[in-house]
Amino acid sequence: MLFYILRRLASAISVVIVTLIASFALFFLAPTDPAGVICGNRCTPERIEAINDSLGLDEPAITQIGLYMKGIVVGRTYTTAGGVVTECPAPCLGYSYTLGQPVTKMLADALPVTLSIVLGGAVVYFGVGVLTGTLAAKNRGSTMDKVAVGTSLLVNSVPYFVVALLVALYATVFPPAQYTPLLTNPWAWASGLLAAWMTLGLTNAASYTRYSRASMIETLGQDYIRTARSKGISERRVVYRHGVRAGLTPVVTILGLDVAFQLTNAIFTESIFGLPGLGLLSIRAFYQYDLPVLMGTVLLGSVVLVLMNLVVDIVYTFLDPRVRLG
Amino acid sequence: MEPLIDDPALTGKPLSSEPATPSKTSPNTAKGKSPTRIALSRLRRDKVAMVSLGVFLLFVFIAIFAPLLAKLEGQDPTTLNIDLIDRNGYPLIGITGDHWFGIEPRLGRDLFARWVYGARPSLIVAGLVTVITTIVGVTVGLIAGFAGGWVDRVLSWIIDFILSLPYLLFAIAVPAVLLTIFVGTAENADAQQVAQVRFFSLILVLSIFGWASLARLIRGEVLSLREREFVQAARVLGVPTHKVLFKELLPNLVGPIIVSASIALPTYVVTEAGLTFLGVGLVEPTPSWGLTISTAVTFYRAHPIFLWVPVIGITILVLALSLLGDAIRDAFDPRTRR
Numbered sequence: 001m002l003f004y005i006l007r008r009l010a011s012a013i014s015v016v017i018v019t020l021i022a023s024f025a026l027f028f029l030a031p032t033d034p035a036g037v038i039c040g041n042r043c044t045p046e047r048i049e050a051i052n053d054s055l056g057l058d059e060p061a062i063t064q065i066g067l068y069m070k071g072i073v074v075g076r077t078y079t080t081a082g083g084v085v086t087e088c089p090a091p092c093l094g095y096s097y098t099l100g101q102p103v104t105k106m107l108a109d110a111l112p113v114t115l116s117i118v119l120g121g122a123v124v125y126f127g128v129g130v131l132t133g134t135l136a137a138k139n140r141g142s143t144m145d146k147v148a149v150g151t152s153l154l155v156n157s158v159p160y161f162v163v164a165l166l167v168a169l170y171a172t173v174f175p176p177a178q179y180t181p182l183l184t185n186p187w188a189w190a191s192g193l194l195a196a197w198m199t200l201g202l203t204n205a206a207s208y209t210r211y212s213r214a215s216m217i218e219t220l221g222q223d224y225i226r227t228a229r230s231k232g233i234s235e236r237r238v239v240y241r242h243g244v245r246a247g248l249t250p251v252v253t254i255l256g257l258d259v260a261f262q263l264t265n266a267i268f269t270e271s272i273f274g275l276p277g278l279g280l281l282s283i284r285a286f287y288q289y290d291l292p293v294l295m296g297t298v299l300l301g302s303v304v305l306v307l308m309n310l311v312v313d314i315v316y317t318f319l320d321p322r323v324r325l326g
Numbered sequence: 327m328e329p330l331i332d333d334p335a336l337t338g339k340p341l342s343s344e345p346a347t348p349s350k351t352s353p354n355t356a357k358g359k360s361p362t363r364i365a366l367s368r369l370r371r372d373k374v375a376m377v378s379l380g381v382f383l384l385f386v387f388i389a390i391f392a393p394l395l396a397k398l399e400g401q402d403p404t405t406l407n408i409d410l411i412d413r414n415g416y417p418l419i420g421i422t423g424d425h426w427f428g429i430e431p432r433l434g435r436d437l438f439a440r441w442v443y444g445a446r447p448s449l450i451v452a453g454l455v456t457v458i459t460t461i462v463g464v465t466v467g468l469i470a471g472f473a474g475g476w477v478d479r480v481l482s483w484i485i486d487f488i489l490s491l492p493y494l495l496f497a498i499a500v501p502a503v504l505l506t507i508f509v510g511t512a513e514n515a516d517a518q519q520v521a522q523v524r525f526f527s528l529i530l531v532l533s534i535f536g537w538a539s540l541a542r543l544i545r546g547e548v549l550s551l552r553e554r555e556f557v558q559a560a561r562v563l564g565v566p567t568h569k570v571l572f573k574e575l576l577p578n579l580v581g582p583i584i585v586s587a588s589i590a591l592p593t594y595v596v597t598e599a600g601l602t603f604l605g606v607g608l609v610e611p612t613p614s615w616g617l618t619i620s621t622a623v624t625f626y627r628a629h630p631i632f633l634w635v636p637v638i639g640i641t642i643l644v645l646a647l648s649l650l651g652d653a654i655r656d657a658f659d660p661r662t663r664r
Binding site: 015018019153158166264265271282289294295298302305 | 490492493495499501600633644
């Protein structure tokens with residue numbers, strides 16, 4: 001077990017390092033002109049040279065990547081042309097070209113927003129999906145089952161950004177979307193995110209209805225469920241105690257992977273509802289050619305994705321003892 | 327409708343992978359039917375699938391004959407009808423005989439013409455990306471599964487690597503870099519050139535990230551197929567490797583390939599429109615539904631038709647494609663039937 005975790009950890013780290021090098025090559029070694037972006041239109045060659053010098057952009061490529069990695073691990077110092085020394089503590093991802101803020105701080109500000117959206121949405125779609133899926137499986141073939149399956153098929157086929165957009169524009173029942181930190185004001189936090197949660201939750205609930213329905217139908221057909229019924233246990237207890245427990249294991253695995261996926265794909269929800277998360281940060285960076293920020297979001301995104309995959313794999317082996325580690 | 331696959335190598339030869347199926351489904355026909363044939367006939371009986379296919383073909387028709395349809399209306403997608411716009415930028419006319427869907431606020435371009443032309447980038451980007459990812463995915467999957475050894479290990483690592491990248495973030499980042507390479511960050515960059523670079527970088531990014539999941543699927547299938555007797559027999563007979571790959575293995579993979587392509591197509595339509603809507607996909611002057619939607623958001627109260635026409639277009643197209651994809655999957659794998 002320990003060996004398996006270590007091996008998975010090693011491969012996860014290798015993926016992150018290769019992502020780092022590949023995206024670094026893409027962003028910083030391409031013939032881009034960061035100094036021009038920072039300096040603006042009225043800029044002297046001396047000023048550009050000074051900026052290049054202070055950012056280390058005149059160093060050879062290998063040195064630059066080395067400095068960047070060193071910054072992540074132990075931090076680094078920037079010396080501006082005026083001789084001002086700026087300390088950038090680890091994990092240092094550089095400074096935003098346009099805002100001058102440390103990228104690490106910008107990411108740390110944006111991450112809770114994305115986490116709030118995705119986790120809140122996950123609660124909604126997991127709850128709604130599992131409930132309707134279980135009910136549909138219990139009453140298989142009934143009108144309710146057909147309606148649930150039909151609706152989920154339709155909802156799944158409508159483009160998500162269109163649904164989110166229409167909700168944002170026309171569903172005025174929701175309080176206006178905004179982000180307030182949870183610890184500042186929990187009520188404002190929840191009401192500002194309600195529209196995003198409902199949109200993300202109800203559209204994704206469709207797939208969870210299908211997953212949990214299929215899984216529950218399979219589980220309810222097993223011998224031990226028949227045995228439980230023949231012992232005279234009430235139907236409710238059979239379904240919810242014996243059935244749901246076993247039937248939900250595969251659904252929980254999908255949930256883990258989905259949450260990881262959505263953490264890096266919350267861009268649509270964020271930009272449509274105007275919530276300042278990672279996605280919105282990367283879009284703003286795109287418009288301003290703010291490469292350190294783009295690089296930071298890509299890096300954070302891949303770390304989150306790789307870590308979540310790892311966690312799901314490991315948790316799955318605990319949930320289902322039949323899974324053998326290889 | 328003609329069957330989609332009419333390759334004699336595929337339909338004439340009884341496939342050794344499914345010896346029991348033909349006799350089970352058609353006990354009276356002496357001639358064996360390939361699984362693909364069976365799936366297609368199953369698909370033809372599916373009403374939802376046939377209606378969805380009809381809707382999809384209608385959109386293809388609209389996209390192909392966009393200039394003709396616009397000419398029929400008597401408008402084109404780029405002419406500015408400034409005379410029909412009031413001082414605040416709102417159109418003076420609604421739906422008229424000259425402008426079937428009305429005109430755009432501010433610029434006054436004809437909405438029907440923009441709508442029919444807007445079907446084009448959606449279908450071209452989604453279609454091209456589906457073709458590219460299918461070809462690359464199948465080829466890499468075949469090679470990785472069949473070659474085994476270090477080739478397989480390297481290719482599998484690349485597949486896993488690509489699947490563990492946050493692709494939407496890259497889809498935003500890569501065009502930014504490509505633009506600086508090919509156009510530069512100058513403010514006065516040529517709009518046509520920028521639009522072109524954005525078009526190709528969108529296709530490039532979606533292709534780079536799209537092939538890996540199919541390659542993984544195909545690799546798994548090949549791993550089990552290559553130990554089968556007919557493959558062993560072909561190798562013993564001295565059939566060259568490329569022929570084993572493409573004449574023996576590939577026909578047996580038609581099912582998963584068609585299913586994966588038909589499910590991929592609507593997701594790429596959505597991705598193109600979504601990224602364009604965010605402002606990181608296609609740009610003006612390309613007429614695109616995603617672009618129209620993002621402009622129309624500002625005017626959604628005063629001029630709802632501006633927003634709703636592209637919204638309805640993309641929703642119906644994606645709905646039809648998704649239902650068709652589901653039906654194709656069910657036809658090829660009856661176990662998933664609803």
